[in-house]
Amino acid sequence: MQKQLIIKLAIILGLLGFSSAKAQQSASVFTQKYTYPTLSVYQKKLFNTFLENEIPEGLSIENTLTNEASLRTKTRVAQALLFRNTKGDKENATAILQWILKNQYQDESSKLYGIWKTSVLQDRFDQNWREFIGCDLIIIRHKFGHLLPKSLIAEIDLSLIHAAKGAFKRNVGADYTNISIMSAFLMEYVGTAFGIEYLKNAGIAKAHEIFRLYQTNKTFSEYNSPTYYGVSLIGLALWREMAFSEELQTMGKALEKDFWHEIVTFYNPTLKNMPGPHFRGYGIDMTKYFSITGIWIALALDKQSLAPLPPEKGPKYGEMSNLPTILNLGLAIPANDLKALQSFSKSQFxxxxxxxxxxxxxxxxxxxxxxxxxxxxxxxxxxxxxxxxxxxxxxxxxxxxxxxxxxxxxxxxxxxxxxxxxxxxxxxxxxxxxxxxxxxxxxxxxxxxxxxxxxxxxxxxxxxxxxxxxxxxxxxxxxxxxxxxxxxxxxxxxxxxxxxxxxxxxxxxxxxxxxxx
Structure with missing residues (x-):
């Protein structure tokens, strides 16, 4: 009980601006909800290019669901189609989701329980696919369930239960930042939505562990990663937007606000990069490969000349599959930090x-x-x-x-x-x-x-x-x-x-x- 009171007090103090990071930023937060019709010219270009890459003109949706295709990416294609929701999009999204749901491991005795295949052939047996695909399916269920057949929603629900139970068995540590944030949400959402108390409680407990670990040094363990910082932002946005628990929502908003300030503190708008060291990195120059943090910043700044992304398709373009997920969750960034992303202000150590x-x-x-x-x-x-x-x-x-x-x-x-x-x-x-x-x-x-x-x-x-x-x-x-x-x-x-x-x-x-x- 005493530990819970301390954690709640820390959350309240963080929201009131008593943390060292928050003392440096305005209390106002810029928020942006996205719909396909309201996307800017630049945002729509990014979105349409992603979909055109995944569904080339003249190719049926069934012919894109190959044995080599990434199931994670295709889940996000379904999410993008439902976000756009023009002629034929619901039907194509339905076909993709039916294909996805057939490729989950559902043997409770297996270490692979609840994960989806990375691809039908040459499966890498990646345990993180529970969180990646599971969280995308939650967005689809939460925002677009009314567009899909009831029988398909029932299948999604069952798959989510398997994924959350598998995440509970795995019990990833709070220091595995990007996955633990999504795992906490997956278990809390599924446990609450389907009345599975131990999953809900496990999700909330893991969220407290993540929050508590962050407070020790005001940093995440998976530090300064242009790719995985972007995934962590997605996880915190899920807490903000779709968690049932008020505790998760409150912690998510506090962490997201702090986290954006940390990103902006390290980001150099002139060089369009964050300095080293990178605890995880797939490149050195964010303008020469696609990083998920770069996608967040590009959407926030809404201007190609300011975006820390390659101007056209390039290495790691597959990370653009995160675009529909980000658009469906929306942006919440301190107003002063959004301004600081646009131009360099002062040198610092x-x-x-x-x-x-x-x-x-x-x-x-x-x-x-x-x-x-x-x-x-x-x-x-x-x-x-x-x-x-x-x-x-x-x-x-x-x-x-x-x-x-x-x-x-x-x-x-x-x-x-x-x-x-x-x-x-x-x-x-x-x-x-x-x-x-x-x-x-x-x-x-x-x-x-x-x-x-x-x-x-x-x-x-x-x-x-x-x-x-x-x-x-x-x-x-x-x-x-x-x-x-x-x-x-x-x-x-x-x-x-x-x-x-x-x-x-x-x-x-x-x-x-x-x-x-």
Whole structure:
């Protein structure tokens, strides 16, 4: 009882503006509900391009439901059709949903219980499909149930019960941010809608765990991810719009408001990017691949020239399947933060302590320096080897307006500290190892990286190090995504490898990088 009172008090204080983040922003929140007829020219272009890509002209809906098609994407196509609701859309959405519902695992004794296939063939058995497809089906049921046959709604209801029960058995931790937020909603909604008390209670309890974990450091564990921040925004918008529990609605609105401010604090409107480090990232430059956070910002700003998205189709275009989900949930962003997304205001240094259970320190340290035409950030305390982790990055604007970058991936051996003007790279091992530095700087001769001063398009990077460069090579796009989790639409980037000798003094940086514009 005492714990619940403390949590409720924290929610109330957050809503009243007593948190450090809220003290910096206006109490007013800009909200936007979307319908297909009221979409702007730019928003409608994004929406129509997505549907045209999924249902090419002259192709029947049945012929799009192939054995290789993504069931998650097709669920969102159904959602988009119901959102548009023009001639034939209801019927096509019905056909898609009937196909989706046939491809769920419903054996309660199986670990796969309640998930949908990722595709009919070559199924990846992804347990997160319970939350992804389940939450999209809830939106369809909640907003468009009156457009669909009653028999189909009954099938959706049964599938949702299986998904929520499977999510309960899995019991994903609060630190798996994007999935836990959706899982809490899935269980609370299904448990309440169908009178399954233990599911409802489990959903509310998980929501409290997520809220409580966020309050410890005012950050989510899955920190600064251009892709998964966007999924977390979707989950919080589900709490806001469709949760039955007033507790979930209240927590969702408080977290969503705080979370937008955190995103905007790290976002650089000039560079249309967030600095490193990224705890999960599929690219380095948001203008060269599609990220879900980029979709949210593009809708909010409603202007292609300001949007942190590629101008046309490009790598990770499949993330645009989140567009109908976002449109159906609507926008709720602090008015001051919406304004701050439009233009750069001032340089700043930002540091964060992140509660994160990746291998390494339980609290990981983030430091970032954000200036108008360049920025950098680094991570201290991670020992997990994972290419999705961008331990550090520098972004800058090149003379042609494109973004140049430097990145260091999560190799398990590297720690980074950033001050206002210096990035210091450390090793946490005393055995012989290497440091890989990735650089996108077109038309730069290889010899540049053998010097102390790297004269790159738009910036000079001064490198202070005693290490020797052992390798310089070009990494081409076809190898970049699989090996380095860099999907950016660029022809190549450089990989510069330094050799670190055994018994290196780990209290001293192996290299210091100083940007100069």
């Amino acid at each position: 930002v540091s964060r302590d992140v509660p994160n259970n990746y291998k390494g320190d339980s609290i990981k340290k983030v430091s970032a320096s954000i200036k108008k035409d360049w920025m950098m950030g680094g991570l201290w305390g991670n020992k997990r080897v994972w290419e999705q982790i961008k331990t550090g990055a520098i972004h800058w604007q090149m003379p042609n307006g494109n973004i140049g970058w430097l990145a260091i991936l999560g190799d398990g051996n590297t720690n980074m500290k950033v001050t206002e003007n210096v990035m210091s790279v450390y090793t946490n091992t005393m055995v012989s190892s290497s440091l890989e530095v990735l650089i996108y700087a077109p038309n730069t001769p290889k010899e540049t990286f053998t010097k102390q001063v790297w004269a790159l398009p738009g910036i000079k990077l001064i490198t202070k190090t005693l290490l020797k460069v052992s390798q310089i090579e070009q990494v081409y796009q076809q190898n970049a995504e699989k090996k380095y989790a860099i999907a950016d639409d660029i022809p190549y980037f450089y990989k510069v490898v330094y050799e670190i000798p055994a018994n290196w003094d780990t209290t001293k940086p192996v290299v210091e990088i100083i940007p100069e514009k």
